[in-house]
Amino acid sequence: MFPFATLKKQSPEYLRLSVTDNYNFRPIYSVAENSSENKIPRIQMSPKEFTRLVRAFAKLGVRKVRIIGGEPGVRKDLSEIANSIASVPGIEELTVTTNGTALLPTGSESIPKHIETLRASGISRANINLDTLNEKIFEAINGRNMFSQVLNAIEASIAVKFPLKINSVVMKNTNDNELDAWKAFLKTHPVTVRFIELTPAHGNRNLYQQRGFPLNSWLNSLEREGWIEIPKSELSGPAREFAHPSFAGKIGFILPISQEFCSLCTRIQATNMGFVHTCPFQKTGHNVRHLLQSHLQESELISALSEIIAQKNSTGIPQPSSSLFTQNFSKLGN
Ligand code: SF4
Secondary structure (H helix, E strand, O other), rough: OOOHHHHHHHOOOEEEEOOOHHHHHHHOOOOOOOOOOOOOOOOOOOHHHHHHHHHHHHHHHOOEEEOOOOOOOHHHOOHHHHHHHHHOOOOOEEEEEEEHHHHHOOOOOOOHHHHHHHHHHHOOEEEOOOOOOOOHHHHHHOOOOHHHHHHHHHHHHHHOOOOOEEEEEOOOOOOOOOOOHHHHHHHHHOEEEEEEOOOOOOHHHHHHHHHHOOOHHHHHHHHOOEEEOOOOOEEEEEEEOEOOOOOOOOOEEEEOOOOOOHOOOOOOEEOOOEEEEOOOOOOOOOOOOHHHHHHHHHHHHHHHHHHHHHHOOOOOOOOOOOOOOOOHHHHHHH
């Protein structure tokens, strides 16, 4: 099931880099049930530490970096981090996953100007987490009513042709009746909306049991309506994407439950505190922060990372019947 046998032969190409574990929304699927927010003040990694880590990973074959959180937009130095990572030789693609906050200015800058600043820092695309087109449901899922601001950020990005993908986790009795609303949105909006199945991680097991929703029925109905699957590009992830000539936008599916995709995985993940995880479902990470304090440590760092990659154990996404546990997703930045 898991790609580690493969990864022992080939280095990971895709680094998911969590730049903070703080967040400003509380999505119900990202926050462990009955947990209090993790607000213990700790010193998060600096742009220099992130860059040293990425430089070492690039020498081991990583070509694509996605900045994740918590919510990356809460870091005031996000552009500085991006700028520094984007200049690392070998990094071909730098993207960010955000709830929209990273696209919203904190000062008097306009949204389009702020997006241009992000683009100039080297970020070539944003994935925006937007689970619903219904304002009330948005607030129920996220604990904050920022629906119109997120929509404004999406509209502004489209206006300045900043590439976007929208991620929507579909949950039973929550937003599982919105396929038609999304199709209406995609008639005129040239973006890709990716529907994602809820995953039964530790901390949201009850939620999964109550709201897990297999998306095969949506995929099958779109195929019947003439949506055609698009061939994958070299750096594309596990999503299956579909297009239709009558729609400006595209639809993607990420189906960790219905269609196993871990066997194709070339990912690795690192946290804002210097822990490297071979998979977000790995219980503990490997701390390499002490090797990020000087560029003179690079060869030691590379050999430590090589060992971590080679030691990967068989894991992957827990299926509903599995007893595998992980930390809640926000801690690892999913
Ligand atoms: S869960 Fe994600 S990171 Fe882990 S093996 Fe599967 S695809 Fe890779």
